[in-house]
Amino acid sequence: MDILSGLAEGFGVVLTFQSILSIIIGVVIGQIVGALPGVGGSAGMALLLPVTFGMPPVAALMLLAGIMYGSQYGNSLSAILLNVPGDSSSVVTAMEGNKLARKGMAGRALSVAAVSSFAGGIAATIVLAIATPIISKFALSFSAPEYFLLALLGITATASLGGGSMPKSLLAASLGCMIALIGIDPISGETRLTMGVSDLIDGIGFLPVAIGIFGVAEILVSLENKIVPTVLQARLRDIWPRWTDVVALRWAMFRGWLIGFFVGVMPGTGPTVATFLTYAVERKVSKDIDDEGSATALSSVEASNNSAATGAMVPMLALGIPGSASTAVLLAAFILLGIRPGPLLMVQQSSLVWGLIASMFVGNVILLVLNLPLAPFFAALLRIPYTYLASGILLLSMMGAYATTMSLFTVGTMLFFGGIGYILIKAGIPRAPIILALVLTPIMEAALRQSLTMSRGSMDIFFTRPISAVLLLVVLLTLLIPIIGAVIKRRRSIPTPRSA
């Protein structure tokens, strides 16, 4: 009943002209940035964050969340029509959807992707509405040690489950921690790591780093080669969803939603891991997946990536711990808009949280309605040579960074991190842990120092409190599981005398 009354409160917030307009703008921008190769949802959100500074917080967050899940729809457009994934979560969509498009079924592939994304998004939002208040209520009993371990879990889980090399991810997270520590120590008031540069006394903001290592770095990589894209045609009448498809693909959507949501809820995983896991399961379960492109696989992974993007909102809203790069940007938006995230958010700002959840129902409906008739328009957008778009994106990146502090030093910082991001891409070092660590370090440091003050310097506080002990165990497991996995893999790869 609490959930229903909360949702009613949320829809009361959403069903106003300003909120609906914010959602529409958010999802349309999300579709565009998702469709443009080399931009992606996280970078799009970071770029547009400064634009929301003058807006009421609820409308601003609805717009940013709209970009987040709207980009999941947009990703599928470039993946299917161009065979270029908008980001890593649509790699499988490109594999399966583009094969269908090459067989003359571009319209059907777009339709299946849109309907499946919608189904996954709506079902995941229902579970988000149920799970968030329950977890949030449970987390009200948390204190400093639990918060430290939760924030630490956010980082170790990203390193462990993020799909790349764990040592590299942890190294990237350490770099993110270091960037976050620059400036005045909030407890003692001493300046740290400023190297005598007065512009660094206030620290390095989240936005210049996020825009630099995601936005600018990706654009630089995209501009390495002058490739003229070949966009496949999709006829409007083929784009309308067929009821027979919806019925035939219902279980694929269900599997995609289920796997996507649970993977998305786990900190550090996100839509990319969810789609690959879903694809692996789908290949085992479905009989109609071949090398010619499969609507079943496409449906499942599209439901999965949207569901995972929504699932990542659960730890962010209930605990104040972002589970992915996109939710880290959303969390930063909460902080920049003067809202303190965490379990108390549900109590102190219930209309905001419920409004945000309700906006995701409305946003998914708007996306489905807009996605199908506007697909030819978005496809036309993909025909604009990237060169022309890149100049605008680079300038908007600079303006976005400038607007946060009104200082060119911040723009320089953003460009510096753009260069760092480019090198990290080439070195295969993941960038998402840097962003997560940047957001989580202030929480982690404050909670660790409070915990050690409470225990007079003893580490026992992390073992003696039951919830802390469980969280510590989970943190250790996230670190140990990949090591054990690597050891097993290595042993299997060593040929035994008999097999040799």
Added chain:
Amino acid sequence: MKQLEIGVSVALAFLFLLVILSTAHLSYWSEATPGARFFPLWISLLGILLAGFVAWLAWKNPKQRSIDWPDREGAIRIGLIYLSVWFVVLSAPYLGFLTSATIFCLVFLLGLMRARVVPSIITTVVVIAIVRVLFVGVLDVQLPTGPFGF
């Protein structure tokens, strides 16, 4: 790949070492509370260990993953694009942000990307108009102005 991974790891290890040295004057512990140096010190030590481990893994790994470096022309283009965005930051206090941004757009499109003239000019006008309307008009962002007053 091996050289780049080792190079990045060593650079990061030096960065963490620099952090340890530059926080030496801060308090590690004051009475019952961890001081300002406590967290940076532990993160730096962990960072040095991880950087060493990543470098060691790269050194020991027999499988070389090739890096998707751009060709010579692409590398020069990326270098010049990176310099041209820095030009906007460095010249904006003297020329004004919008003037610097206009020069950047034209240099980027016509000079570096060899795009067609008319679409490049249209793109520049549209981009500068969006920046002017959205950031200056709507968000009231005060941009550095130059001798032309914008």
